[in-house]
Amino acid sequence: DVKVTQSSRYLVKRTGEKVFLECVQDMDHENMFWYRQDPGLGLRLIYFSYDVKMKEKGDIPEGYSVSREKKERFSLILESASTNQTSMYLCASRQPPAGGWFFGPGTRLTVL
Amino acid sequence: AQTVTQSQPEMSVQEAETVTLSCTYDTSENNYYLFWYKQPPSRQMILVIRQEAYKQQNATENRFSVNFQKAAKSFSLKISDSQLGDTAMYFCAFMKHVSISNFGNEKLTFGTGTRLTIIP
Numbered sequence: 664d665v666k667v668t669q670s671s672r673y674l675v676k677r678t679g680e681k682v683f684l685e686c687v688q689d690m691d692h693e694n695m696f697w698y699r700q701d702p703g704l705g706l707r708l709i710y711f712s713y714d715v716k717m718k719e720k721g722d723i724p725e726g727y728s729v730s731r732e733k734k735e736r737f738s739l740i741l742e743s744a745s746t747n748q749t750s751m752y753l754c755a756s757r758q759p760p761a762g763g764w765f766f767g768p769g770t771r772l773t774v775l
Numbered sequence: 776a777q778t779v780t781q782s783q784p785e786m787s788v789q790e791a792e793t794v795t796l797s798c799t800y801d802t803s804e805n806n807y808y809l810f811w812y813k814q815p816p817s818r819q820m821i822l823v824i825r826q827e828a829y830k831q832q833n834a835t836e837n838r839f840s841v842n843f844q845k846a847a848k849s850f851s852l853k854i855s856d857s858q859l860g861d862t863a864m865y866f867c868a869f870m871k872h873v874s875i876s877n878f879g880n881e882k883l884t885f886g887t888g889t890r891l892t893i894i895p
Contacts, residue, residue: 671831696883698885703784703844705886705888707886711880713880721882753820753838759880764883768819769819
C-alpha cells in the first residue's frame with residue numbers, strides 16, 4: 664500500500680519561530696510537491712522537487728524554503744513563521760512521466 | 776499559465792439524488808489532463824476520475840461521470856445516486872500533457888473547490 668506521510672497532523676507555533684514540515688513517501692517517486700490549502704483559494708503550489716537536491720518555486724514561494732536531501736523526504740521550512748502562514752499544508756508525490764498523484768494527510772499549522 | 780475555476784463554493788443534495796459540480800478552465804495547451812479529486816473531512820485527497828483531453832469520450836467511474844466540453848473548456852462532474860460517503864470537498868485540477876522537454880515533471884493546478892454535503 665503506497666503511502667505519503669506527513670510528520671504532524673496539527674502544529675501550533677509562535678510568530679518568528681522556524682518551522683519544519685516533513686513529508687516522506689515510500690514509493691521511490693522522483694517528484695514531490697508542497698501545496699498550501701486555504702478556504703476559497705483551493706490548493707496553491709509552494710515548491711516542488713523533481714530530483715534529490717533539485718527544487719523549483721511554485722506559485723507562492725515567498726516566506727518558504729525547501730530541502731530534499733534524500734529521495735523519499737521533502738521538507739518545507741518556514742524560516743520565520745508569520746500569522747498569515749496559518750493554513751493546511753499538503754504534500755504530494757508522483758513518478759513521472761505517467762504516474763498518478765499521491766497526497767499526504769495534511770498538516771494543519773496554526774501560527775499565533 | 777493555466778487557471779481552474781469552480782463557481783460553486785458549496786452544494787447540498789438529498790441522498791440518492793444526482794448532483795453536478797461545475798468546473799471551467801483556461802489554457803492555451805491542446806493536450807492536457809483534467810481530474811476531479813475528493814477530500815473527505817479529515818481524510819486524504821483521493822482521485823475520483825481523470826480525463827485526457829485528446830479523448831472525446833467522457834470518462835466514467837461507477838457512479839461518477841464527467842461532461843467534458845473541450846471547446847467550451849468545461850469539465851463538470853456528475854455524481855449519480857449520491858451516498859452519505861460522498862460528502863467531501865471536491866477539487867477540479869488541470870495538468871499539462873507530459874512533455875519530453877519537461878521530462879514529465881508536470882504540476883497540478885487546482886480550482887478553489889466545492890464543498891458537497893449529502894443530506895440523509
